[in-house]
Amino acid sequence: MRSASGGPGSESAASGCSLLVERAASALAHEAKNPLHNMALHLQLVSEKLPGDAARGVDRHLQAMRDGIAQVDALLKAFADLAAPANLVPDLGQALTRALLLFSFEARRKSVELTRKGPAEVRVAAPGEAVLEIVCNAVLAGIALAREGRLTLAIEPDGQRVRLEVIADGGVPRREETLPHLEAVRRLSSVAAAEPSIDVEGAGPARLSLSFAHTR
Amino acid sequence: MRSASGGPGSESAASGCSLLVERAASALAHEAKNPLHNMALHLQLVSEKLPGDAARGVDRHLQAMRDGIAQVDALLKAFADLAAPANLVPDLGQALTRALLLFSFEARRKSVELTRKGPAEVRVAAPGEAVLEIVCNAVLAGIALAREGRLTLAIEPDGQRVRLEVIADGGVPRREETLPHLEAVRRLSSVAAAEPSIDVEGAGPARLSLSFAHTR
Known part of the structure; x- marks a missing residue:
């Protein structure tokens, strides 16, 4: 049903372009995982290292960044589930x-x-x-x-x-x-x-x- | 050649799944643009609002977050160029x-x-x-x-x-x-x-x- 989940035989049946898009799609969530994870880590270090006063002054912005990371992560996961599904919960x-x-x-x-x-x-x-x-x-x-x-x-x-x-x-x-x-x-x-x-x-x-x- | 760039007629020729993946792929960069842009904005506000000493102490982490945003952005743009190309420079x-x-x-x-x-x-x-x-x-x-x-x-x-x-x-x-x-x-x-x-x-x-x- 889906060329990305089959072997080379099923892939060659798809058009060249869909093959590329599906290959890239399945790699996308993996490639983005590292930078997103790093960003969350550095964000955590920022809130730990800042003195109390300074931290309170920028807390709203740090929270907005946390939310942004979660949003991009959720979007890429949703896309990976569609492009390269693996053991999806039927919900x-x-x-x-x-x-x-x-x-x-x-x-x-x-x-x-x-x-x-x-x-x-x-x-x-x-x-x-x-x-x-x-x-x-x-x-x-x-x-x-x-x-x-x-x-x-x-x-x-x-x-x-x-x-x-x-x-x-x-x-x-x-x-x-x-x-x-x-x-x-x-x-x-x-x-x-x-x-x-x-x-x-x-x-x-x-x-x-x-x-x-x-x-x- | 590419179903996403054609009308409904060319889309129905593609398999249902490739159609979904290509549709979602072309939306992905747009959907991620807002949170990434917001993150860059809040990051900028953090470095502007922090007092000099506090800012120097976390500068390395703020830079790492800027780099992370740029990486995810470049990745999503590369993917959009493949999945839904628009006036690509031939380079x-x-x-x-x-x-x-x-x-x-x-x-x-x-x-x-x-x-x-x-x-x-x-x-x-x-x-x-x-x-x-x-x-x-x-x-x-x-x-x-x-x-x-x-x-x-x-x-x-x-x-x-x-x-x-x-x-x-x-x-x-x-x-x-x-x-x-x-x-x-x-x-x-x-x-x-x-x-x-x-x-x-x-x-x-x-x-x-x-x-x-x-x-x-």
């Missing part, structure tokens, strides 16, 4: 967090107002990699449908199952842009043991609903 | 710098000792995007050929032309891993107006040489 909430880290730029670029609802963590009975891929595709389809409008992403527990609701409203939908993503959602649904329900053609809000089995 | 030296930023993890992972020689900047007469792609493929082929050995990457001006020499020596070559990269080098050579010379089968050092026209 619908975490997958949605990662998808939003990676694609909120896409939403801003298309003037989409995002609202997230529901729990931050919900384990589901499916391979973690497929859960992340299907959620990313659902979010990208939602962004295309909500162009210049509102997109609600809600995780709703429902008995033995849990649903991801993607509701696009008030925008100028670009249905042709959703096609590869909806195709991927359908293709991945059997892998992720998800039941999709897609209603994007009517006059009302476009709605994409994915129901997963809870982990027992 | 053989800069392309080699970016390829080394992105793939030195790959070299470490395969215990390859890298040596770079020649100028850091050399403009060539070719599209910048093709120059970066061909150099990345040449470097990855070289790393596979130099496994557990040495890899020399040398830029050598030669009259009206300039050559990138990739010489792998003393290792345990993995020729099958080079195939997609050598195929890409051959395919891209006409786009990049490069003349490749590939000699990887003999008993001596494996050598890949790419000759480009200098910008007049």
Whole structure:
């Protein structure tokens, strides 16, 4: 399914460029880990070495730097999980967090107002990699449908199952842009043991609903 | 050639996963720009607000943080150039710098000792995007050929032309891993107006040489 995880045989099937991008993507988090770790270490040394008064005066800035390091780290980890997944926890909430880290730029670029609802963590009975891929595709389809409008992403527990609701409203939908993503959602649904329900053609809000089995 | 730069039509031709990775890749540098910029700003405020004595005591650490921010920024820019290129300057030296930023993890992972020689900047007469792609493929082929050995990457001006020499020596070559990269080098050579010379089968050092026209 993914050329980076296969051997040289599967790689040669991908286009030369995707091969490069996927190779570089899987190295990116590793390459950035050292400088980020170093920065956190030196930041720690700064707050330890400064006399009390001086430290209090710059505490706000040191905290902002800590937050910045954590943000870049989270972003690169989310990207690594997508580009070179390894033993991903199958969690619908975490997958949605990662998808939003990676694609909120896409939403801003298309003037989409995002609202997230529901729990931050919900384990589901499916391979973690497929859960992340299907959620990313659902979010990208939602962004295309909500162009210049509102997109609600809600995780709703429902008995033995849990649903991801993607509701696009008030925008100028670009249905042709959703096609590869909806195709991927359908293709991945059997892998992720998800039941999709897609209603994007009517006059009302476009709605994409994915129901997963809870982990027992 | 690259799905991320085409419309929805070209995207649907790519596999679902490459599509996601390429989408996320092109957003990554944008998403990381804000936190990195903020960190640099707060770092500046720290050094301005600290009294002279206190500032001198932590100066080394502040400098290390500045360096860290620059490193992560350079890495993300190199990746963006590969994943979502926009008006790349056709420069053989800069392309080699970016390829080394992105793939030195790959070299470490395969215990390859890298040596770079020649100028850091050399403009060539070719599209910048093709120059970066061909150099990345040449470097990855070289790393596979130099496994557990040495890899020399040398830029050598030669009259009206300039050559990138990739010489792998003393290792345990993995020729099958080079195939997609050598195929890409051959395919891209006409786009990049490069003349490749590939000699990887003999008993001596494996050598890949790419000759480009200098910008007049």
